Amino acid sequence: MTQLILGPGALxxxxxxxxxxQEPVRLLGRRPLPARLGLTTPEGETLCREIDSALSDAPLxxxxxxxxxxxxxxxxxxxxxxLAPRLPPRxxxxxxxxxxxxxxxxxxxxPGPVLCASTSEGxxxxxxxVVHAGxxxxxxxxxxxxxxxxxxxxxxxxxxxxxxxxxVADIRQRLWHKLAVNAAINPLVARFGIRNGQLRDRPFRPMxxxxxxxxxxxxxxxxIPAPESGWAVLVWGVIEGTANNRASMLQDVGAGRPTExxxxxxxxxxxxxxxxxxxxxxxxxxHGLDAYHPARGEAQP
Numbered sequence: 001m002t003q004l005i006l007g008p009g010a011l012x013x014x015x016x017x018x019x020x021x022q023e024p025v026r027l028l029g030r031r032p033l034p035a036r037l038g039l040t041t042p043e044g045e046t047l048c049r050e051i052d053s054a055l056s057d058a059p060l061x062x063x064x065x066x067x068x069x070x071x072x073x074x075x076x077x078x079x080x081x082x083l084a085p086r087l088p089p090r091x092x093x094x095x096x097x098x099x100x101x102x103x104x105x106x107x108x109x110x111p112g113p114v115l116c117a118s119t120s121e122g123x124x125x126x127x128x129x130v131v132h133a134g135x136x137x138x139x140x141x142x143x144x145x146x147x148x149x150x151x152x153x154x155x156x157x158x159x160x161x162x163x164x165x166x167x168v169a170d171i172r173q174r175l176w177h178k179l180a181v182n183a184a185i186n187p188l189v190a191r192f193g194i195r196n197g198q199l200r201d202r203p204f205r206p207m208x209x210x211x212x213x214x215x216x217x218x219x220x221x222x223x224i225p226a227p228e229s230g231w232a233v234l235v236w237g238v239i240e241g242t243a244n245n246r247a248s249m250l251q252d253v254g255a256g257r258p259t260e261x262x263x264x265x266x267x268x269x270x271x272x273x274x275x276x277x278x279x280x281x282x283x284x285x286x287h288g289l290d291a292y293h294p295a296r297g298e299a300q301p
Contacts, residue, residue: 002026002061003157006079007070008033008053010123010251011096013130015068016051018161026061027053028083038129042244048129056082066092066154069106072252073097073263077106088112092150094140098182098248099263100175104143113147115140115154118174120181120238121163122196122245134196134242137164141171176224177234182264184211184235186249187285190259190292193250197243200236208235214281218268221275253292261289 003019005012008029016027017039027033033053040046056079067087071079076097090112095103096119107114120136138158140151151167158165168174188207189196199208212231219226227234252259265286272279 001063001065003066003068004028004061004064005068005070006056006083007072009070009072010125010130010248011119011121012068012070013037013125014039014121014123014132015070015096015163016053017047017049017130018163019157020049020051022157022161023065024061025052027051028056028058029053030056034128036128038126040126040129040131042132042135060086064088064091066094068094068096070096072248072257073099073102073260074258076102080106092147094154097263098178098260100172100179100267101263103175107143113142113150115142115147115151116171116175117165118171118178119163120178120241122242122247124246124251133245135164136238136241137166139168139171139174140165141168141174143172145169173224176219176222177227179264179267180212180215180219180231181235181238182247182249183215183268183282183285184208185239186247186259186264187261187288189247190249190253191285191288193253195243195250196239196245196247199239200243208239211281211285214278215268218272218275218277218279221277222271249289253289259289259292261286261293 002024004026005016006028008027016025017037019025035050036048037051038046038048069076069080092113093110095116103116117138117140119138122134123130123132140155155165155167185196188204212235216231249259265282269279269282
């Protein structure tokens with residue numbers, strides 16, 4: 001049974017390289033990949049592994065354990081649509097996207113089991129592989145609380161592969177927690193071209209603290225309970241654990257790609273408006289990335 005991974009970016013490569021010693025893996029993308037990919041661990045060790053990779057329109061393996069969709073949120077549905085006609089209809093789907101836009105739609109429309117993953121693992125692409133820049137934790141579950149056995153089995157596989165994972169029944173809450181973390185980190189590091197750890201220093205630290213203060217009442221009004229230790233501990237803990245990482249939004253800016261600002265900031269802006277709460281910091285974060293969306297003609301939030 002093959003773990004099929006669609007999207008050979010940082011997360012897709014990290015999953016492929018970590019999972020390949022455990023189970024058969026195939027990594028699909030739009031461009032050919034080297035036969036051997038390198039994995040640089042958080043400890044600085046470099047491992048090279050042969051990865052079965054193919055173009056996304058190539059024939060699929062005979063038996064598929066799960067399809068891990070690791071594309072950006074903005075392209076997830078289109079990427080899946082190109083593959084879906086060739087997949088067994090009950091193939092389990094694992095969604096690894098940031099934000100909280102695409103997950104409810106795919107959960108509603110996919111005929112098989114759908115699990116969502118919320119991860120704080122940090123990684124970025126290099127020419128011949130990926131750098132696992134910060135260890136984190138992954139939470140895995142279905143938006144409707146079903147498929148607990150599947151979530152437990154996949155969590156065990158990921159944990160054995162070096163990506164600690166916990167199956168949960170409250171993945172919606174976990175996704176909103178990740179949304180808050182991404183909103184506090186990603187726009188700032190993308191706008192100023194810095195690594196996560198530099199947010200601990202001035203002038204960036206007060207900016208992060210101001211965003212946390214703005215996000216807390218929005219999330220409370222949306223019915224999302226704060227972590228037991230509080231929002232600040234969650235956000236600064238991720239910054240500390242991924243200090244050397246280049247956040248996905250920064251990687252997009254560096255590569256000249258549109259960012260995931262709509263997927264990450266859009267749901268929070270919509271929630272703030274629904275509840276009549278202040279959201280000046282979120283708007284500033286959104287429009288601070290205007291330079292990287294010069295010709296999209298998208299509706300402004």
